[in-house]
Amino acid sequence: MTQVQDPFATMRPVELGKVEQELDNMWRDANAHLAATGAPAVSRNSVLTLVLYTTSRTYAGHLLEVVHTLSSQHPSRAVIVAADPKDEGDEIQAQIATFVNTDTNSYGEDIVLTAQSNAIKHLPGVVLPLIVSGLPAFLWWSGEPPWGSEMLESLIDGSDRLIVDIGEMTHIERSLGALENLMLRKAARCAISDTSWTAQAPWRDLVAQFFDSPAVLPYLSAAERVSVDFAAGEEDAQENSGQAYLFAGWLASRLGWKTQQTHARSMDANRQHTLRDTNGRAILLEVNPRYGVNQRNWWEPDIYATTFNAGQDAPPWVRPGALMSIHITARLEGKRATFTVAREQDLAHATTLCHIPDIAVPSQTIHLDSVGEREPISEQLRSLGHDSVYEEALTAAAQFVGTGKIR
Amino acid sequence: MEIALASQQSQNPLRVGMRSARNVAPCVMVIFGATGDLTHRKLLPALYNLALEHPLPPQFTVVGVARRPFSNEEFRQQALDSINQFSRRRPVNERVWDTFSKGLYYHQSQFDDKSGYEGLAKLLEQLDQERGTGGNHIFYLATPPSFYGTIGDLLNSAGLASQDGNGGQGWSRIIVEKPFGHDLESAMALNKELNKAFKEDQIYRIDHYLGKETVQNIMVLRFGNGIFEPIWDRRYVDNVQITVAENIGVDSRGDYYEEAGAMRDMVQNHMMQLLTLVAMEPPTNFGANAVRDEKVKVLRAIPPFAEAEIAADTVRGQYGPGMVGGEVVRGYRQEPGVNPNSRTETFVALKLAIENWRWAGVPFYLRTGKRLTKRITEVAIQFKRPPYLLFQGTGTDQMQPNVLSLRIQPNEGISLLFEAKVPGQEMQLRSVNMDFLYGSSFGVEPPEAYERLLLDCMLGDSTLFTRIDETEYSWQLIDAIEHAWSRSLAAALPQYEPGTWGPKEADALIERDGRTWRRL
Structure with missing residues (x-):
């Protein structure tokens, strides 16, 4: 039997309520390490928060790799939500990591939230506080969004831009209509865009x-x-x-x-x-x-x-x-x-x-x-x-x- | 960000909302000096990159003109070699090359042979028909400046220079490389020659520094942010230092360099461009003339040097033999093509004043040279120190002033040096550097300067090209110094050790004012 490697195995598990505090600690540790090696300290700066929603933990791993390639252009806090409705249970688990690549000058911080089926509806209450204040927040939805769900609506309301991909959707008649409907309803607070576009x-x-x-x-x-x-x-x-x-x-x-x-x-x-x-x-x-x-x-x-x-x-x-x-x-x-x-x-x-x-x-x-x-x-x-x-x-x-x- | 305003907004409704609403009109670029080094290393790779990244229309055509008896096929092969060797997008993409190369042609001619221009006119007429280029022609003079006047004249005689192009259709533009003259008189004479055939708005004087992303970013930094411009004046700025340093010698360019020297090679063009961009007032818009008007105002505000000031405020030097990185290197006078008794400077340091409301009393220190410690181009805005009364007894005399440095190359970016408290019970201050990197740090290779400039010329946008009055004012300034130096042949031309920051006299120039050069 093939062993499936956990893409987040090296990340640090933390309690949901201690994500910010632990990230502070990790940056301090990272800079202490750099100072010890004589390398200049890195500043913890972000230009945006990217919330990435997917229903698969494996996909979340792939998408996180993409996010890292973006980090030199868009140093960001990435909140990756892996919410598999087939994973039964009530829990949301958090893992965190910081990364610094001095060669490419890319750096950022990742927060992975793994939500079980019964907890998915509670995600907005966990995700929205993790959005960095005062910076643009992007919600990148992989796959077909659950049109009309309160969870989707709340996450969109907390974001400046929703990014979807019409190429990943399965029922085009419904999807185009739902997307247009969302665009009209949310126009005042959130812009919608499409990677296919x-x-x-x-x-x-x-x-x-x-x-x-x-x-x-x-x-x-x-x-x-x-x-x-x-x-x-x-x-x-x-x-x-x-x-x-x-x-x-x-x-x-x-x-x-x-x-x-x-x-x-x-x-x-x-x-x-x-x-x-x-x-x-x-x-x-x-x-x-x-x-x-x-x-x-x-x-x-x-x-x-x-x-x-x-x-x-x-x-x-x-x-x-x-x-x-x-x-x-x-x-x-x-x-x-x-x-x-x-x-x-x-x-x-x-x-x-x-x-x-x-x-x-x-x-x-x-x-x-x-x-x-x-x-x-x-x-x-x-x-x-x-x-x-x-x-x-x-x-x-x-x-x-x-x-x-x-x- | 498109710095320049869209000069050719399309009437095409499909262009609405596109990232670049500017579109390049079908045109032919005629390169004089098509077999030369500039064409080989820069122009053909830049044009291919533009084709690959697709701002160029399918009709775009290149005609290489030179003396060698090349066929179209041989010219295409040379272009392919150039691209494979020098393009930032090498190796060539064969499918894109296939269509791009079909638009490459060669025309053999001496630059002063009238019949060659008649043949060129016929070829262009034919291409305008066959490739749909509509009589739009750009003439790129990648030739020694001594040919500029002749080429302009003969293009005119062949009916190729008119503003409206052939038969009242299309347009003609001409791009000339630096150096534009070797002093004010020759620059004016050269311009007069070109003006016989081309009007000022048809002439694009290229200074590739202006095509660099980070040079354009000077304007974005200043005018696209609310926090810098309010402190960008004499009340807050103590001094400005502009460094353009190279660690290499003149190598095979000894012949050229003997005539130019650091002053003409660097100060008159690149450094003056940096100076004017840093010091100019906000333009009313980013149109070509609005930006260049403001740059010219800066040059006009630099008072001409009196002879006595030249001795005090300018330093020149020449690199001697020595060792760099463990390797023995020749001195300038031992370089090929250089007179063994040469008095050409390979290093210049200057102190300039800009006498206007914004900059009165703020010295601008410029230094440039070859065989210096490292290759670096930087503009540093050094701010005035705050009163340190609050921090007496904490070693504040060792504190660095705040410096905003704009690095043009390498590691393009911006850094801000500021003071911070060292964590602990004591009140200790340390300087920390906040870095922001552009360019390679973006994970994508920025376009080459020539790509941007060639594209702008095709679009008819001359914002990033030098206008004649800019050229003339900067020559006026340089001439005064050069004349003073030439009148005092015995004046010091100190030799400096390769791999250092130039002669000690340069340090003395700035230290007299109680300041020091930035350690880079």
Whole structure:
């Protein structure tokens, strides 16, 4: 039988009520050790509190590794909550650690809270006091949040930003609607963001770039058909069209396209939507799964190693539901133009291709990792306020899948 | 943070809300001196990095111009070698390289051959059609400055220099490298030459120091925080020290250095840029002219040196032979390309005044040199000491003043030196350093200075480029010193031991004022 290693084995268990005090002690000990070795003392400073919620202690270990890679950019207090509803019991246990890496100048402090099923509802009372006063607090929710639960609502109310990943959610119709609903209700105190949205930034940039030229810009308002293909696993497995809809929502919200009609061949795939622009002109939106694409969560350890060790012969993969291609057809004064961004077979590059009568635009290939497709979380921690473009895209996406609210 | 204002806000509705609302227009960058060291080490790797990280449009095209008979393929191979050797993102990404390299072309020409420019004009016209670059051309002069005037003239004759580009479409810009002249007169003459073909707003004088993240951070630190600016003046600041130290010698650059010396190589450009950024008033916005107006005001407020002051407030030196790190090193006069009787300075220390409301009475000490103790560039704001009456008997005479130091390289960052009580029954004070590191400490490699500057030029944003009046005012200041030094040939040119902080006279310069150089 394989022994599963506890990812937090080296952390110090502490009583819940003594977390702050013990952290003070650990910093004092760490600095005493540094002083003894002649190294300069480190200051205990943070720029934010990151609360990370997951339902698996193993995932919590993986995510903590990611948090540590962020620490040189975002020295933080990380509160990692591992709340497994299948782990029966009433307890919440705390473990703490401080870490200092003088080579990379990264440092921070970790608090891991492991909550058993009956104690999960009490988590806000434990987590919120651990948020550092006066600094931004980010709540990073891994997986699908328990929409409508009091625990979720309380944690959001104590945070400045909720970070989710639509790519990790399982029921897109429900999730997009619930997320939009949350966004509208919590707008005054907490902004919502999505790592999938950040990962799509290069795709948005490439599509926008087609229309930067004044000569090409008129084709944008003459679009007739938009196809968004997303990565799907095996044909009978559950698909995640959330990213595709988010992308389509972005296009629609920027261009004032509204949903008119939906033709669904299945619940979550091969959907066609008829949209109308502000002049009543019809645009056909297609959202299609691309089956058989290798998918994994970006923060899982083997993948993470691959991400930062380019050149290794690891099998290519993408985030669940990642964009595979965007294809726009436009017709202006009888002239047909096509604009395509397509992920390459190696899944790491995307190539642009456009055909416009009388206008030369060379093809371009970009390396998606180099432009931020796989490192979305750090970007999320840089901003605090509302991202109105994301919010409008989310609203449009929610309307596409039929669960959105009309503002 | 985008320091410069978006100079080309897109009309494209899809650009709304994007992190960079600025987008680069399709353009051709023509590099004169395409087979030279600067192109090899800096320009091609920087352009590739920009392509990899994707601010460049697919139409972006490079035309290398030089005398060697290269084919397009040979130029592409040279570019590939450059990238694999010098790019911070090496080795090259083959897929990205594949599309980037299709936009690399080579045009063989002497820099003073008129027919070569006619051929260049034809090539650009062809590329504008084939690659959709719209008549937008940037001419990068990676050549000796003696060619600037000729190249400008011949570009003009070939119809390539007009503000509106070819046939009224597109634009033309020209980037020139330092040194821009070797004194005020030559700088003005050079500018006059360039102005025959290009207007001032088409000319981008590059000083790569301004492309460094940490230099730009000086403005962010000062104007993006509420706590520093209120104490950033004569009431609280005792003195400012700017150090640009190198631990290497002149190596193979002896020929160039003989003509330049530390004053022209470092003080006139890089150090004056640091000085003006530290001392300027807040600009009304971060537009190109608003920032540069404020920098020029600083230069105008530096009173010209009287001859007597030059002896007192300037020190020069030259490194002699010695040992660094256990290795014997040559003295400057023994370096290749250097006159054995050279009187070129490899070290300069200066004391400057800025006579304006903010800085009256605050000395600015500058020092730069080669073969010094270590490679470091730093601006240190040393604050006035508080009255220590409260702490009498606690060794307060040994206390350090508060110092805010802005480290430009290496280990880019900011540190604040302040006093704290040593824990215990006694009232004992100790200086502690609070460090904040940028750059490598962020876990990501910051873009190279050239990447930022090339991109800004493509965007038409000249904030981080030197305007002609900045250049002229700084030459005016430097000329006064150089002339005084040349008039007194017998004046001291002390030799200093390699690996030290320069001649003792530099210590005397600051110690006369009851101050010392920071120990770095």
